[in-house]
Amino acid sequence: MSDPSPTPAPQSANQSADQSADRPRSHRWQAFRRAPRAVRWTAWTAVGLVLVLLVLAAAVVGVVRRPLPQTEGELEVPGLSASVEVVRDAHGIAQVYADTDDDLMRAQGFVHAQERFFEMDFRRHVTAGRLSEIFGEDSLETDRFIRTMGWRRVAEQEWPLLEPATRAALTAYAEGVNAYIEDRSPSELAAEYSILGLTGLDYTPEEWQPVDSLAWLKAMAWDLRGNMEAEVDRVLLSLDHSEAEVAQLWPAYDAEAHPPIVSGGGVVDGVFEQNATANATRNPRRPAYPRGVVEALERVQDRVAAMPELVGKGRGIGSNSWVVDGEHSATGQPLLANDPHLGISQPGIWMQMGLHCREASPDCTLDTSGFTFSGVPGVIIGHNADIAWGFTNLGPDVTDLFLEQTEGDDLYVRDGATEPLRVRTETIEVRGADDVELRVRETVHGPLISDVSTEFATVGANAPTDEPGERGSGYAVALAWTALDPAPTADAILALNRASDWDEFRAAAADFAVPAQNLVYADREGHIGYQAPGRIPIRRGGNDGTMPVEGWISANDWTGDYIPFDGLPSVLDPEEGFIVTANQAVVDEDYPYLLTRDWDYGYRSTRIREVLEDEGELSVEEMVDLQLDTANPMAETLVPYLLDIQDLPNPYYRNAQRLLRDWDGSSPADSAPAAYFNVVWANLLELTFHDELRVRTWPDGGDRWFTVVGRMLTEPAGPWWDDAGTDDEVETRDDILRAAMIAARDEMTRRQARDPRLWTWGRLHRMNLRHATLGESGIAPVERLFNRDGWQVGGGSSIVDATSWNAAEGYEVTAAPSMRMVVSLADFDDSRWINLTGVSGHPASSHYTDQTELYVDGETLPWAYSREAVDEAAEDRLVLTPAG
Numbered sequence: 113m114s115d116p117s118p119t120p121a122p123q124s125a126n127q128s129a130d131q132s133a134d135r136p137r138s139h140r141w142q143a144f145r146r147a148p149r150a151v152r153w154t155a156w157t158a159v160g161l162v163l164v165l166l167v168l169a170a171a172v173v174g175v176v177r178r179p180l181p182q183t184e185g186e187l188e189v190p191g192l193s194a195s196v197e198v199v200r201d202a203h204g205i206a207q208v209y210a211d212t213d214d215d216l217m218r219a220q221g222f223v224h225a226q227e228r229f230f231e232m233d234f235r236r237h238v239t240a241g242r243l244s245e246i247f248g249e250d251s252l253e254t255d256r257f258i259r260t261m262g263w264r265r266v267a268e269q270e271w272p273l274l275e276p277a278t279r280a281a282l283t284a285y286a287e288g289v290n291a292y293i294e295d296r297s298p299s300e301l302a303a304e305y306s307i308l309g310l311t312g313l314d315y316t317p318e319e320w321q322p323v324d325s326l327a328w329l330k331a332m333a334w335d336l337r338g339n340m341e342a343e344v345d346r347v348l349l350s351l352d353h354s355e356a357e358v359a360q361l362w363p364a365y366d367a368e369a370h371p372p373i374v375s376g377g378g379v380v381d382g383v384f385e386q387n388a389t390a391n392a393t394r395n396p397r398r399p400a401y402p403r404g405v406v407e408a409l410e411r412v413q414d415r416v417a418a419m420p421e422l423v424g425k426g427r428g429i430g431s432n433s434w435v436v437d438g439e440h441s442a443t444g445q446p447l448l449a450n451d452p453h454l455g456i457s458q459p460g461i462w463m464q465m466g467l468h469c470r471e472a473s474p475d476c477t478l479d480t481s482g483f484t485f486s487g488v489p490g491v492i493i494g495h496n497a498d499i500a501w502g503f504t505n506l507g508p509d510v511t512d513l514f515l516e517q518t519e520g521d522d523l524y525v526r527d528g529a530t531e532p533l534r535v536r537t538e539t540i541e542v543r544g545a546d547d548v549e550l551r552v553r554e555t556v557h558g559p560l561i562s563d564v565s566t567e568f569a570t571v572g573a574n575a576p577t578d579e580p581g582e583r584g585s586g587y588a589v590a591l592a593w594t595a596l597d598p599a600p601t602a603d604a605i606l607a608l609n610r611a612s613d614w615d616e617f618r619a620a621a622a623d624f625a626v627p628a629q630n631l632v633y634a635d636r637e638g639h640i641g642y643q644a645p646g647r648i649p650i651r652r653g654g655n656d657g658t659m660p661v662e663g664w665i666s667a668n669d670w671t672g673d674y675i676p677f678d679g680l681p682s683v684l685d686p687e688e689g690f691i692v693t694a695n696q697a698v699v700d701e702d703y704p705y706l707l708t709r710d711w712d713y714g715y716r717s718t719r720i721r722e723v724l725e726d727e728g729e730l731s732v733e734e735m736v737d738l739q740l741d742t743a744n745p746m747a748e749t750l751v752p753y754l755l756d757i758q759d760l761p762n763p764y765y766r767n768a769q770r771l772l773r774d775w776d777g778s779s780p781a782d783s784a785p786a787a788y789f790n791v792v793w794a795n796l797l798e799l800t801f802h803d804e805l806r807v808r809t810w811p812d813g814g815d816r817w818f819t820v821v822g823r824m825l826t827e828p829a830g831p832w833w834d835d836a837g838t839d840d841e842v843e844t845r846d847d848i849l850r851a852a853m854i855a856a857r858d859e860m861t862r863r864q865a866r867d868p869r870l871w872t873w874g875r876l877h878r879m880n881l882r883h884a885t886l887g888e889s890g891i892a893p894v895e896r897l898f899n900r901d902g903w904q905v906g907g908g909s910s911i912v913d914a915t916s917w918n919a920a921e922g923y924e925v926t927a928a929p930s931m932r933m934v935v936s937l938a939d940f941d942d943s944r945w946i947n948l949t950g951v952s953g954h955p956a957s958s959h960y961t962d963q964t965e966l967y968v969d970g971e972t973l974p975w976a977y978s979r980e981a982v983d984e985a986a987e988d989r990l991v992l993t994p995a996g
Contacts, residue, residue, distance in 0.1 A: 176303045176897065176956040181226035183988040189291045190995040191218055191284070198223055200988040203973060204951045204959035207466035207982045212475045216467045217281045217489050219992055221288025221320070224463065228486035228953040229293060230302035231459060232324075233317050234885060235487055239327035240264040241540065246308065246315065247885070248543040257415055257564045259538050260552050261596065267326035269598040278603045282322035285489035289320035303955060304886055307894060313543070325488045326602055329626070332485075333595040334419075335454065336627035339657065339710035340511040340591075341416065344409045345809045346659050351406060352804070360832075362658075362710075363819045365697050370714025371721065372697040373630065373642060374681045379704050383678045386686075405515055408562055408587045409660060412513070413808060415564050430695040430712055430914060431504035432739065432929075433632045434720055435640045437689045442731040445938035446634035449735045450493060450502030451929035453914045458881035458900055459960070460949035462931045466977070467491065467609075480609045481977050483931055483945075486953075490605045493933070495943075495977075498612040498636055500935040503629040504693045508648045509708035510594040510628065512655065512670070514557040514663035518588050524555050525664040531556075555590045557663050562589040590663055592670060594647040599625030604645075614641055614684060621645040622677045630693040634937050641684040642691045644698055644707075648675045651706060658709050675705045692720045694912075713815040715745040715910045735934040736944055740970045741912040746818045747777035747789060753825055754792065757850050768857040768868045779913075780906040781874030781968075788871060790908065791859050794919040796821070796852040803836040813919030815910040874904030877917060879925040879968070881949060881961070900949075900961045903968050932972060941981040944972035 183200055196219040197209040206223050210216045224232065237243050241259035243251035271279070298305035298316060305315065342362070349358045377386040431452040441447045454461055466481035467490070482494015493503055517525040522533050534554040539547050553560045600623050607620030617633050621643045624631070628646020633639070649670040655661050661668040681699050683691065695712035723738050724730070730738075751772050760766050768788055775785035797811040800821070811817045824830050828845040835843045857868075864871050882888060883898035905925060907913030916927040928948065936942040946967050952959040966973065976985045 173956075175299065175306045176954075178306075179300055179302050179954055180957055181954075183990050186991045186993055188995040189218065189222055189288065189992045191287050191291065192992060192994040194994065196992040198990040198992065199982055199986045200990070201976065201982075201985040202987045203962055204957070204988075205464045205466075206951070207468060207481070207976070209468050209470050209979075210476070211470055211473075213277075213469075213478055214280065214284045214475075216469070216476075216478055217284035218288035218291070220465065220467060220484070220489055221285035221290075222292045222992065223288075223465070224484070224486040225289045225292035225301075225320075227951055227957075227959075228459065228463060229289070229317075230304045231884075231953045232289070232320070232487040235328050235331065236320075236324040239267070239324075239331050241538075244540055244542040244548075246313065246543060249545055252540065252542060252548065253415070253564070254419060255540050256548075256550055257419065257561065259540065259550055260559045260561055260564050261591065261593075262552070262559065263330040264323070264327050266596055266598055267323050267330060270326050270600065270602070271323055273598055273600045275600070275603050278600070278606055279322070281489050281606055282325055282602065285325065286320045286322045293317060293320070302953070303897075307886055307897075328485060328487050329601055330595055333626040336505045336507075336629075337511050337593065337595070339507075339509050339708060340513065341413065342710050343511075343513055343658065343660050344413045347406055347409055348806050348809055352806075357831075360823075361820055362816065363713075363823065365709075365711050365713065366819075367697060367700050370696055370718045372699050373644075373691065373693050373717075374683050374699050375686075377681060377683070377699065378702065379679045382676055384681050386681075386683045405587050405660070408515070408589050409513070410808075412561055412564075412589050415561065417808075430716070432694045432716060432720065432912060432914070433502040433504045433630065434690060434692040434694075434724065435502070435632045435634050436724065436730060437640050437685065438638050440689045440724065440727075440729055441938075442729045442734075443936055443938035443942075445636070445638060445936070446500075446640050447730060447732065447735050447937070448495075448500045448502055448632060448634045448640075448935045449739060449933065450504070450632070451739050451914075451932040452493070452503060452505075453916070453927050454930040456879060456881055456925060456928050456930075456948065458883050458887065458898065458949055459953040460881075460930055460947055461485070462492075462947055463951050464945060464947060465491070465951075466982070468979070477610050481940075481975070483933070483947075488602075488605070490609050492605060493931075495935050495940060496609060496611070499617060500634045500937060501608060501617065502632045502933070504632075505695055506628045506630045506644055506646060506698065507695055507708060507711060508628050508646060509657035509706070509710065510626065510646070510648060512557075512592045512649075512651075512657055513660035514555070514590040514592060514668070515660055516555050516557070516560065516588040516590050516663040518560075518586065521553075524588070526556070527664070527666050533560075553588075555663060557590040557669070558592045558596060559590065560588045561591045562587075589660070592649075594649060594674070595626040597625075597647065599623075599647060601625045613637070614639055617641070618643055618682070630695075630698070632691055632693060634935070636937055638937075639685055640689075640691060641682065642693065643682045644680040645677065646680075648680075648705070648707060649673075650675060656706060656709060675707075679705065690721075690724050692717050692724065694720060713819045713910075715815050715818060716912050716914065719743055719745060719912055732934050732936050732942055732944060736932070736970075736972055738912065739929070739932050739934075742779040742786075742906045742908070744777050744779050744786070744789070744908060744911055746793065746822070746910075747775070749818070749822045749825065750793070751775065751777070751789070753845070754849060754853060757846060757853060760850065760853065765854055765857050768860070769853060771868055771871075778906075779873055779908050779911060781872060781877070781904045783873045783906070784868055784871040786873040786906070786908075787864075787876055788856060788860060788868065790873065790876070790923065791856040792852050794923070795855040795859070796848060797919050799835070799848050799851055799855070800824075800832055804832070810920040813909055814916065817919075818910060872904070873906060876923040877905055877908070877915065877925060878923075879903040879905050879915065879928060881964070898955050900964065903964065905968055932967075933975070934972070935975075940975070940977035943975040943977070945975045946972040 192215050194211050196215050199207045208219045241255040244255050433450040435448040437446050438444045462483040463486050465484045467478045469476035480491045480496040482491040519530050523530040536552050538550045604620050604623035611617040611620050621631050624645040625647045631643045633641040650673050655668045694717035696714035696717040697711040771785040771788050779786035801811050833845045833848050880901040886894050887899040905915050907915035909916045915925045917923050918926055931947050933945040947963045950959040950962045976982045
């Protein structure tokens with residue numbers, strides 16, 4: 113029997129339109145003419161709007177492309193003594209060749225301005241506390257905070273401390289920047305100026321000053337400042353929890369499980385010796401805090417949290433670096449790897465570049481290549497013809513919060529007497545509003561950051577105090593920070609660029625004041641080494657840096673001295689043949705000076721050490737592979753407990769649990785088990801701690817919480833497992849694990865799919881590269897122009913591939929490896945590098961994010977160093993010639 117004819121389906125509007133489109137054009141025109149007049153006018157309006165949009169689109173393309181720099185041919189640059197070559201490869205990475213250091217610095221400033229001037233200009237407004245001149249009242253609180261700290265003032269005080277050669281380099285660099293911007297309108301410098309011009313901003317950038325370069329180093333020091341937030345968090349928790357409970361949330365560092373960078377060693381006659389025996393450390397007291405102090409600290413924490421992403425949040429920031437000697441290298445010579453972890457942005461923090469003298473001479477000493485900061489002369493991380501170096505954050509405690517008792521507006525208490533506050537007044541220009549007068553007050557400890565806003569100025573006025581007599585206006589909070597003491601850090605950058613051996617490297621490191629970094633080293637002679645530099649304060653016995661202290665008691669002060677450079681840990685050619693730094697403890701507890709009590713807990717460093725020990729000899733490719741390692745150290749600890757939960761309600765939940773059975777603990781972007789595990793982890797932390805902790809102290813899920821929860825798992829009836837919100841029930845570990853798994857299964861079903869096999873970690877764990885200003889404008893077309901969002905990545909917090917996320921906020925990436933490099937000392941041309949974004953800050957440039965896709969896929973680029981390799985990779989050649 114034949115099938116019956118199907119009944120015609122009702123015709124949809126889309127189908128009707130499709131059929132109409134198939135009719136001859138004349139029929140469509142006749143149908144249009146027969147349409148009602150209003151319809152015809154609507155159609156003409158639509159056509160007109162399309163034409164207008166096309167014209168606007170063309171105009172936007174013109175505006176966006178106008179600032180793209182010239183990269184071929186010739187350009188005149190005033191001040192050059194001879195011609196300079198700028199050779200760019202297929203990714204726009206510039207290698208600069210000149211006959212003098214002065215010409216190299218001038219050309220570097222010119223090239224930086226070509227690609228990144230708006231970023232440079234914005235940064236100097238940030239560091240000078242002048243954002244409100246461009247962005248109005250929305251930026252006022254940030255300006256007040258930075259002016260109170262006085263970054264620009266400190267940078268100006270550093271200028272006379274620098275070596276003449278450093279001042280000459282900074283001056284030549286500034287002249288190169290100014291040579292580029294002098295004859296160009298704002299719209300020719302950056303698309304951002306054109307967009308801001310549409311808002312009515314009438315703005316012409318000022319000339320670049322050498323101090324502008326110095327001030328940016330303060331912003332980097334702020335991003336890597338150490339444990340300031342942890343000081344406040346401990347105080348907040350002390351209101352509701354015992355000292356033992358607070359200590360449980362900040363466990364002691366386990367040096368046996370996670371070896372320090374330098375094993376053994378001690379200070380003998382003021383000099384650190386890697387084979388010596390050290391001394392004991394102190395055991396300071398912990399004060400109690402009245403409610404007024406807590407309120408003052410909470411408000412300071414609010415102000416710190418409101419600082420723009422550009423200058424960093426100070427949490428979740430770390431880095432990896434390691435170096436192996438020739439016996440552990442397939443090349444027979446050292447290999448050095450580095451990937452600093454910083455906040456993500458578009459454009460990224462780094463710009464690759466090489467600075468090469470055509471011929472070495474007393475006037476031309478540079479032959480270096482690596483990662484630069486736009487706005488700062490020289491190479492920050494990289495190598496020269498003789499040595500290579502890398503940085504990770506040492507993380508010393510270089511900030512302290514001092515509680516101050518103020519008397520009126522002009523006095524504060526010290527040891528029972530009053531002393532005058534140091535006071536200065538600054539004027540902040542505000543676009544579209546009246547100027548704001550800022551009165552900055554300082555004690556002997558530093559600026560009163562509790563004065564940053566009107567709201568904070570009266571904090572603690574009614575707070576109780578244990579001190580006898582009239583307290584006065586209340587508690588204030590002063591910031592002591594080593595970066596507010598002028599220091600010649602800029603000397604260190606150029607000295608590193610010129611160093612040719614271990615002694616010269618250490619001499620350069622001696623000037624590296626802030627931010628204090630772990631410096632790893634390798635040279636062509638086969639040596640490897642480590643040096644801890646930086647200004648690290650020596651505290652008196654009543655202050656261990658973990659909690660704010662009473663400023664009215666001078667026994668809590670810093671001594672005024674820093675740990676002597678020769679007393680800081682260092683090691684050359686260790687017996688084990690490699691050095692690993694990943695923000696773990698530098699030395700053990702026997703070291704006589706206090707570096708910090710808030711180290712990273714060492715999961716990344718331990719994983720790196722394990723791989724290095726297992727591999728024996730490593731190639732360049734294996735070093736790169738290790739940088740991409742996604743093994744989650746918490747998985748080995750937590751997964752057995754999750755699999756022991758046998759009473760999940762039904763197969764729907766057990767199907768998700770089953771993902772963990774054969775999981776190897778790695779977290780690539782396409783992993784379903786990693787997605788489930790991380791969502792379980794976030795829910796576990798919420799169910800365990802959110803009921804008992806204040807919002808601002810909720811777990812972020814990083815290394816500290818690995819340690820905290822790892823130890824709690826062995827106590828199934830421990831007090832933290834109990835839900836404070838259930839009065840008639842006492843929850844145990846297994847109750848919380850079960851609830852976390854159920855919640856995670858439901859969450860992943862809502863977010864991705866019912867079938868667990870379709871889940872992926874990358875769809876949750878996205879890296880959104882956002883422009884620091886216009887990318888946060890709230891105007892969708894503008895944000896689409898400047899932002900590059902949605903990159904799906906693997907890794908995670910406290911994983912070697914450290915794409916951090918905050919479990920209290922979501923799964924989006926908050927910090928990531930800002931670049932990756934592996935340097936082969938056997939042949940520099942065999943080295944590899946990659947940037948998070950690209951070298952250009954222009955959104956219309958093909959080099960805006962041309963390295964990001966490679967980065968996300970785990971790939972790296974060849975790093976050409978020799979002139980032959982650079983010429984072979986060359987795509988564009990620009991010759992800068994002396995003016996006239």
